[in-house]
Amino acid sequence: MHKDNQPLIFEITKEGRVGYNLPELDVPEVDVASLLPEGMLRDVEAELPEVSELDIMRHYTALSNRNHGVDTGFYPLGSCTMKYNPKINESVARFPGFANIHPLQDESSVQGAMELMYDLQEHLIEITGMDEVTLQPAAGAHGEWTALMMIRAFHEANGDIERTKVIVPDSAHGTNPASATVAGFETITVKSDENGLVDLEDLRRVAGPDTAALMLTNPNTLGLFEESILEMAEIIHGVGGKLYYDGANLNAVMSKARPGDMGFDCVHLNLHKTFTGPHGGGGPGSGPVGVKADLIPFLPSPVLVKEDDKYTFDYNRPQTIGRVKPFYGNFGINVRAYTYIRSMGPDGLKAVTEYAVLNANYMMRRLEEHFDLPYNRHCKHEFVLSGRRQKKLGVRTLDMAKRLLDFGYHPPTIYFPLNVEEGMMIEPTETESKETLDAFCDALIQIAKEVQENPEIVQNAPHTTVINRLDETKAARQPVLRYSKA
């Protein structure tokens, strides 16, 4: 990889080149302008590239070489569950019978797809301990919002219109409060206690007759299991609220504790995280929502049902919240998740969680003497270190993250959760070997040493990437969001 600018596709374009061949038109040619009203035929062509097929492949191959994925190297990005993406998933999702079917075909001609969706729902119902699952939401945040809209409809159906507040812990993912706002709620923050868990006293203080729901990630974003979950459920249910489970961290508790058994009324899952979506450079994801019986009437329409041996979409749902997305969700991602679950089976999913948690605890113990560990107890699938000690020496967590790039690693999630100073959130996942974990720990320990002995090398990192640190202030102050011909 060299450090020259990689030309934009628009910069290698040359008039007269093509990257496609359409079949010859086999119907009589017509003067299209005569078929359109005056002024509707485009007079200025869209400036798209003019390049050959090889140009395109070289361009995107060069771009891919400037990108780090799980297949490139270790990617311990906390809260994102960057596990291996099985290749069989990709093959199955591309079967013509899954990839090339239309959502509005006659149901008799897509029974195979509907059977897969139904069986995936059944598997997710068992995994979450819920009573019903919808596959309609497109991603985690979309699932959060869907579930909150159902909670809102539930309260409204009970004439309970004063429930305008959603409680979220201070350690929550940013999507939680954002989803609450988009669903028309006001967000109330509940504090964490000195152990990194929800402060029960504070929860009792903020919960009340105006509480619509509590949104909770368990284990939380510190990777700690909320041990008082049953008391929390009692507090929230006691004031008439609903308990919402953010499934971003489900990889930590599969076969160990189900949201449905912990007192949660609804849950969203991130199929692109726990169930190997893949992540796609930022999506597409899939965010199914599971609910307990009393929320079933409010599920998005249509609901997939099985009658005798036939699958059908039920649109007759008088209390439904409506439709959150055209069609039936991100089917292609759901096919991949289903393939993964069927590849693992019950014993496999149990091992997934056990090894994910073992890996995280092993790393935490290897690193604890070199960094501050704000919450010293067994973690679940991830843990959060603090760079406080290094900051006193003039090196920030951001610098250490950039230095990790020189070792070929994607850094952990940094500066999150917000309640840890200079935080580094590390999630190894179960698909990484001990050798990989050791090599990463060695690198981080070496960086901690560099901070003491040679801080400049960390402060000025990265040194080996195709580009150095970028001027983000300039990007925001003088936004250039598209290419324009000079």
Next chain:
Amino acid sequence: MKHRYLPMTEQDQKEMLDVIGISSIDELFADIPEKVRFKGEYNIKAAKAESALLKELANLADKNADSKKYASFLGAGVYDHFKPIIVDHVISRSEFYTAYTPYQPEISQGELQAIFEFQTMICELTGMDIANSSMYDGGTALAEAGNLAAGHTRRKKLVVSEAVHPEYIDVVKMYAKGQNVQVVTVPTKDGVTDLAKLEQLVDEETAAVLVQYPNFFGQIEDLTKVEQLTHAQKALFVVSANPLALGALTPPGKFGADITVGDAQPFGIAEAFGGPHCGFFAVSSKLMRKVPGRLVGETTDEDGRRGFVLTLQAREQHIRRDKATSNICSNQALNALAASVAMTALGKKGVKEIAIQNITKTHYAKQAFEKAGFEVPFQGAHFNEIVVKVNGSVADANKALLEKGIIGGFDLGRVNSDLKNHVLIAVTEQRTKEEIDALVQEMGALYA
């Protein structure tokens, strides 16, 4: 447990437990209260080995009628278009598909640059100033446009044409409900938005007018008029456009659209039973800081080299939390990449050629239906869809057509009681003259 995705050996496990200072993995779960602890294993299907699972799922896929084997005339928002073979080769590069959101720009320049190029291509096609890095799909993109307009204008009413895709309207209503915004629909006349009714409904309370281009019935709306009526009341003009049609049609930006959204599925993205597809979201510059989702911007590193970063993040949920302009986090990055490859392959000449082919073939089909005695009720200009009136059940005919290797059009009676026995037929460049002739002939026989 030995599994090809799980590298843990017994030896590893022992060494790791020693370092942690415990004797069994169970101890790591001791903090889960006994009362909620799940015992045993899930009651789900047993694991299947790769070859057996491939076979089972291939059989399941074969139960479906796919557009590789069947000639599909079904559109209504999802289309069977030419997909350059290189699209799958590019998006199968695992440096792209096994990465996540490019939070670390130094090792994500590939993804960031690809998205920057995507943003540029969407701007070019739509004639807008700024495009984001993608939304879930066209329906949620339109719904977010409605919410943006309500927030921007501080008005609480959206006026939506009934010639917008009915499922999109449903989603607009859902999102609006969350924000306590009212949605009013405008009836159609002759298959296009009734402009007289629109004029009555747009007032100083209106945040935005939302139309589709070409509309749900394949007809081309008079955007000049809609723009005038909308901006006369200082509402935002929102257009949901088929980006492939914009290869031949005057772009919404030229008609003064404030927001243009749509779905890039026609560019290289599989139908996939309705998702994942790829929403796009483009605005005029004055709305730059209100755009939902991720934006990639150009900048330089300390040596002056050009590079790309996620930018204007103060709009977004991970910074703004409950004050964010939207809750979107994961988007459709890989499909935006697929669309970019398809738009690149087609290029400047190809998008025009393919769009013209769609109009031409649809025109041919329209004439063939009329010659065969069918009524085509909406006679305005069309893109690649027409409505055909029939004298019997569309659902029954579609079942019969399947027997002949044809996936028939969309039964409009499913969504509009006035259009019982009307079928929406899509004719893309993929359909041959032979297939079109066969459809007309078979339908002629079925409805004789």
